[in-house]
Amino acid sequence: MDLNDRSIVLTGAGSGIGRALALQLAERSARLTLVGRRLEPLEAVAAEVGGRGGRAHVVTADLTVAGAPARVVAAAEEAFGGGLDVLVNNAGNVRAGRLESLEESEVLAQVALNLTAPILLTRAALPALRAGGEGLVVNVSSGIGLVALPFYATYAATKAGVAHFGDALRRELAGEGVRVLNVYPGATSTPMMDSSRAGAEHGFEYESAEDVAAATLAGIADGSLRVVRGGQRRRDAIVLDREDPAALDEVLAARKDALERAVATHSSL
Template sequence: MSRRHAFVTGAGSGIGRAIALELAAGGHVVSLAGRRAGPLEAVRDEIRAAGGEAFVQDGFDVTDAGTVESGIAAAIEAAGDIAVLVNCAGEAPSAPFEKTDFALWQRVLSVNLTGVYLVTQAALASVRRAGDGRIVNVASTAGLTGYAYVSAYCASKHGVIGLTRALALELARTDVTVNAVCPGFTDTPLIDNALDTISRKTGRSREEARASLAHANPQGRLVTPAEVAHTVSWLASQGAGAITGQAIAVAGGEIL
């Protein structure tokens, strides 16, 4: 599947960056989509330095239908039809349910769930034209179970998994597969933000907060972005053509 076009949202940092690098290393031309140019350009330069090919789609707001449609169109013009779509853009603010106001709820659902809907709607015709298309949605173990103080996040990620399964069945008789990967606590900037919040609210040090998150993983550690990226790369491969509608936990045995 060398030189196929992969489109990755949230590609400027964390898991999205790792996925973009992994797909580029596997021979894909990668469109790097996100809101800020600087981080995307840094990933593009890293890919090019390794001999790969990448394009930046900055100003890409997954919650804005017009921006999404124009960004997808520009990516197709630059690199051809999208064979692999990876929806990775997301955010994970925390708050007790009683302090989760409507603005917070709406923002999290808009980015994490409606964003997947809008991007997939805009790209699906292209994915079908490309042949052996792959759609991979980055969900979370929070889409498979509940966690306290992140009710909006859990709701959004459960929604992503439901959307994944429904679309997989609609497309089952085509050559397009649709899957979700569900990372546990992963060593990314999102975790850094969570550590700051935990430390501020509990008085624990960042090291103690990190240890408490790692403890949720039976392996006693945080997942690495590269481990999530390897799973996405496998789902994007030709050998994974019979895998569809799945929500694959990358969490060290936290979810069985």
């Protein structure tokens, strides 16, 4: 897909991977609808987008609120004279810790933003994406959606869920002019990770948001179905989890206590 001069809705655009995607897309003169909960970060990204040759329209929205997905799509179409080429479902949140220690509200918040919101936003955007004849949905999942980690039970469920949603939708839309790409970042240096103390000793190999964004755009350009990040250790874990999950259980059990301490405060809610 040629990303030049495309109308693109990008959620979670105020920081992290979303911001990096916006700035790299700006260099392709994209018409970006930047979506997030807070106005100031979105306006700052919009200014940077303009400085790099793109156009940006800011929409503040809580995507978990009824009616928000339809409002976002309508705002994007109005801002750039109709039409929508790409939807990037990037917004997400996390709350790590033992399942029984999480508040019910913390469980529901992750399900609502990480899973329900992208499904409903995609549903609202599909008519416009299909009308252009070359639409694209990008779902930003997580490496934890491929290899589930202890103390991330709810997060893993939502990220695996949005990935399977993407796979099912891709097959549902075959031959209808809309493609679906799933992206699985590993640990990424973003504000979402600021409250985590997990490092390489816990199996977390960090890369920059800019590298994840570049890999995502490369995957869009070459027609990939999946973009998997996280380094060799993640690739090895994916294979082990598929071929001998009990062996991976033993590996994770050996560092379980240290991991629990490292992620006990990890929350972006």
